[in-house]
Amino acid sequence: MTSSVDFVPSRIKSTDPLHEPWLLTAEQREVFRERSRASRAAREAALSGRGADPIHRVNVPVLDPFDLMPALPRNGLPALSLFSGGGGLDLGFDRAGFQHAGSWEILDDAAQTLRQARPAWEVHGGADGDVRGVDWRRWRGEIGIVHGGPPCQPFSHAGKQRGATDPRDMWPEFVRAVLESMPEAFVAENVSALATARFASYVDKVITQPLSTRYTVRRIALQAYDFGVPQARRRVVFVGFKSPAAAQRWRAPAPTHRAPGTLDDGRPEAMGMRQALGLPDIGRDGVCPTIRSGLTGPRHTTSILNSVSAKRKFEDLQVWPNGVAATRQAARAFVAKNGHFRLSVPDVALLQGFPGSWEFSGAVYMRLGQIGNAVAPPVGYAVARSVAQALLR
Ligand SMILES: C[S@@+](CC[C@H](N)C(=O)[O-])C[C@H]1O[C@@H](n2cnc3c(N)ncnc32)[C@H](O)[C@@H]1O
Known part of the structure; x- marks a missing residue:
């Protein structure tokens, strides 16, 4: 390392032997720490009933990947x-x-x-x-x-x-x-x-x-x-x-x-993200942007965002792809700042084509990692x- 910048290691112990940590200074790490402290506090408040009133109902998916x-x-x-x-x-x-x-x-x-x-x-x-x-x-x-x-x-x-x-x-x-x-x-x-x-x-x-x-x-x-x-x-x-x-x-x-929205050529149309998840009709739909390959980037992330264009697509379809919740009930309780529908682990699994009966083990980031890698x-x-x-x- 020829740089004179002082990088400090993360305090979080990695559960992934292949994880390649980001090189961050103490100040940069503090920014991340503060952000995750704030989001943890907001989530805990929401899950103990002290958050904003839920906007969305618990969704019942329409797509069955076994089909x-x-x-x-x-x-x-x-x-x-x-x-x-x-x-x-x-x-x-x-x-x-x-x-x-x-x-x-x-x-x-x-x-x-x-x-x-x-x-x-x-x-x-x-x-x-x-x-x-x-x-x-x-x-x-x-x-x-x-x-x-x-x-x-x-x-x-x-x-x-x-x-x-x-x-x-x-x-x-x-x-x-x-x-x-x-x-x-x-x-x-x-x-x-x-x-x-x-x-x-x-x-x-x-x-x-x-x-x-x-x-x-x-x-x-x-x-x-x-x-x-x-x-x-x-x-x-x-x-x-x-x-x-x-x-x-x-x-x-x-x-x-x-593909959704393309001319009928005799084949069935793939479902869009909203339809597959069983979300209300907002007049438009489309496929979910590529779910990020798991276990890369920031450690323990619970976001499935992969790019700036993906962020725009999620916004357009009124789906919130960060802070993915463990369950559909928890996603409903933890209202996203912009009021969009918050995803849960089973929703992300469905968007990757896994049936509801295929359950993932580990912490939320680890479950998302397995899904995103699949x-x-x-x-x-x-x-x-x-x-x-x-x-x-
Ligand atoms: C891209 S993922 C594979 C996803 C899988 N094909 C699926 O469809 O769900 C690559 C996997 O290789 C595993 N892996 C990496 N090095 C390995 C090794 N030396 N031996 C066994 N597994 C390893 C990683 O932990 C990761 O789960």
Whole structure:
């Protein structure tokens, strides 16, 4: 560090071993502390009945994400899940009929989410869930698919985009898992920034070249609202097949829905954010802006805001995306300063395509982190289904 500025560490103990703290001076930290003290005091006052009178009723969502991913019969293909997070891809593959064979996830809270949602699954969490310690050769010949979303922070526009020089870059670990276990196919997801020119040589060297020695590798970009999820969320997905015939049969998943407000083309219209959440009609609606990828930026944040344009969109749709409440009742009680509808954790989960029965573990920021990091399950489902069709035909 060549700067003469004195940065001071946060006093909050991180529960995320991968968290990269912001460098802040004592004065800057004090500004954040004061802001969070004030917001905590306001929330506590509201929850103990000393806040403003509630404006909104407790919402009853209209969207049921299970409708976007009807359960398919078991297809007999075992799936290994790496970097499982709160289980977006895992749920998509499960609904598409794959047999869950194991999940690896370094965050205890996220592993707990998976165990709670699917008690019968084999879930490796915490130190036991660190993919770096696993010898994947033990699954050779037994596995249909390896899937995972290596951490996106090294590539995300919200981060420093250090790619391979970021110690959180886990793509080499994903590649190792595939080449050691040799599944019939693999699926890997990441932020769309990974498909930009900046990372072209990284993608070629670290992902495509090593995997192409044994697999036919394809790369596609998918948009969440094309699959009925009420959110604009573009992600890049790599799909690889060991058998050239299966690779040839594979078709990228076609959009099942059209964007809200677009001309009828025979497909159902994706719901907008207000409709999906069951909010009153204000004469306009639209998809939720991209929910921020979790566990980045300020520590323990309970905001899902990702950009200035997202802020404008939320304002237009009269939804308050900061200080997300733990429950719908708590969101109603804690009236937002501008009177807009305050989101709750189950609302954010719904906007990411998770059904109400999939509950997240941990503190609110940790639950939001798992949701924001996830592949929208209906998108995972569409990919999983397309892969199964190519493998089983
Ligand atoms: C982008 S998220 C994956 C989200 C997941 N695919 C989903 O759909 O919900 C990346 C996950 O990788 C986990 N992770 C990072 N390093 C890891 C490691 N060495 N071993 C296991 N998990 C790790 C992070 O804790 C985070 O939950």
